[in-house]
Amino acid sequence: MPARTFAPDTALNIESRGADLLAVCFGAMASPCELLLPAAERAVALDLGELVAREARRIEAKFSRYRDDSVVTAIHRSRGSAAGIEVDEETASLLDFARECFELSDGLFDITSGVLRRAWRFDGSDRLPSPQTVQSLLPLVGFDKLSWNPPRLVLPEGMELDLGGIGKEYAVDRAFALLAAVREAPFLVNFGGDLRANRPTPRGPWQVGIERPDAAGRAALILELEQGALTTSGDARRFLLKDGIRYGHILDPRTGWPVRDAPRSVTVAAATCTEAGLLSTLAMLQGAGAETYLEAQGVIHWLLR
Amino acid sequence: MQLKPRGTGAKGGAAADARLARRRLIAASCALLGATAARAQEATNAASDSISGEWNVDSALAYYHEGAGRIKAIEPIVNFSKTFGDGRTFSGQVVFDSLSGSTPNGALPSIQPQTFASPSGASLSASPVTYTTSSGTLATESARIYTVNPGQQPMDPNYHDQRLAVSANWGLPLSRVLNASYGGKLSYERDFVSVSANAGIARDFFEKNTTLSFQINNEFDKLNPIGGAPVPASDYALFQKTGGKTKDGVGMMFGLTQVMNRRWLTEVNFSLDRFHGYLNDPYKILSIISPSGGTTGYLYEKRPSSRTRKSVYWENRAAWGRLSMDLSMRYMVDSWRVHSDTAALSVRWWNPDRDRFLEPNVRWYRQSAADFYTPWIDSTGSRYISYASADARLGAFHAFTYGLKYGAKITDSQDDTTSEFSVRVDYYRQTPDHQLVGPGSLQGLDLYPGLQAILVQIGYKF
Incomplete structure (x- = not known):
């Protein structure tokens, strides 16, 4: 049979978007990813696309909790041992960052909150977990319950780490840095809606469409971005509905229950994706206070309720 | 839903704390x-061996049902594939077929009842059958006898078989533009084992818009027909059978694959293959017909011991908005003088959210008869048969397939994975061409029954 068909998710695909814009597309981190290059040659675009895809997949492979060979899996295997595990420098930086975020947010941003998924399945049904079930998981949540003395991490029995909340944004910034080192001309890196651009295109600012959370593929608003990062948090498709109350999928790690009155989606502009991503996530966690929080932070933001 | 674009502008004491937090x-x-930054750069190379993709699994359950009580088959299929971080790919397939029903034995209907011995092994109501083996010894085996009523097409009602086929293929990027592939396939049935291996190379040109590929394939088959392999063109009543037979193919x-533009991809393949060895169907016979239309006996079929096929295949895939289309044509000619033409068209139509599709398809096929195809042998002609087969699959016919497929994507909101469910129903109708009228009493009997079949397939891809 022919050696080549239309490219699968894992391959690079190149397509033109309009007169003077090339997009190199690939799948990584369960998201459609793309590198946008105005006025580029196809061969150059493919080379740069490979650089970006390779970095995205490296980070995915290293930090995914679904991979047997990932660092996160190795940390999970060390669970319960008093000596813990010594982690590499990159992982240590991410853990430092996670600790800083945990402290800054008074425990709202917590990479150990993934265990709450055992109680919550946001399948659109009305099946809420019992308060006892949620309560029984809370002792396993809290970055302050870890012992983190770089480079040594001790993960107590029953606890889990999930870097999914920062991994994609971090990957955008990493890919951005690799590209910026080799390319002066404008480019935009977009991993599943978390994106960062180095400079405006020759024809003006980048046009970024923000999806309406309940209608995949339809832009709810178009933003103009000259440079910097934009991230969007929120997914209205994940929820439970009981007695007329909608329980969104954003869980407060301190109570184990969904944040009340969280916005449908929050988009934040900042210098880096990591920073923007954290701000949009924290804004969601504020629930009804999301607007107040974002305004106090003095960031450019867009909010859908 | 309320939209709130906001600018910057935090003032006051609480805001000062917030800004400190932001800093x-x-x-x-x-x-x-x-x-x-530096560490990640180093790690980029070191991590290239790690796995970059999840397993893709494509599973299906097919049910095939021929009309008039003929073959029924149930076939579970599982395809799985994976791409590794360094660009290597693996794909594998496991197929299990279970077939049962009646299959034409090649003899013509008659105005008399006809009795045949089924080769399908032991049964409770068995009669002993004697035949000679290649070593010259006599052996007996139980065989089931079946009788066909006047006017009916002779079919062996005891056909049942099971097949397990496993294949694996690896893809190996040699450079950014050069890809190698190699693989193998093993297929096992009670009376047939097939092993094949393939290797190929593909090179991309013009920024991957053009791909040239070359592939070779080698196959080796071992046939162990139930009751032995009949001596070609021998008298059915003499049970002249030998042991296992082989055939091999290269x-x-x-x-050539060419991206014509963003919406259109075209592909042209030329292929050549040659099979050599025992190419007969060991269960197929021919009727010997007298000028009055009576059946005076049967012969086992005899096909040439080699077959060379050449074919050209042209496929176009195009997408336009929510529509995508696949149009393909094939022309094949072989050394048995079978020519065939195939044309197939399918159109996939997505809903506006692109999570469901409908795909109608139609396929047309026509073939001419092999030069040794004959529905019967004339009893007054020469008893020396060079080659002869009454297998309808070697006769002239045309066929249409009409089908409809429906697919839906299912997104698991918990872990953000997408799977695809599909149902496909195809109707196949085969009509014989160039029908000879039988002599004497055969006139008025349906010597060329067509074939109708339904295929239902349920698929799940994740």
């Missing part, structure tokens, strides 16, 4: 991104 956040982000294919 810490910015500092933390910078520390993360700065500290790891093939090559040259392919």
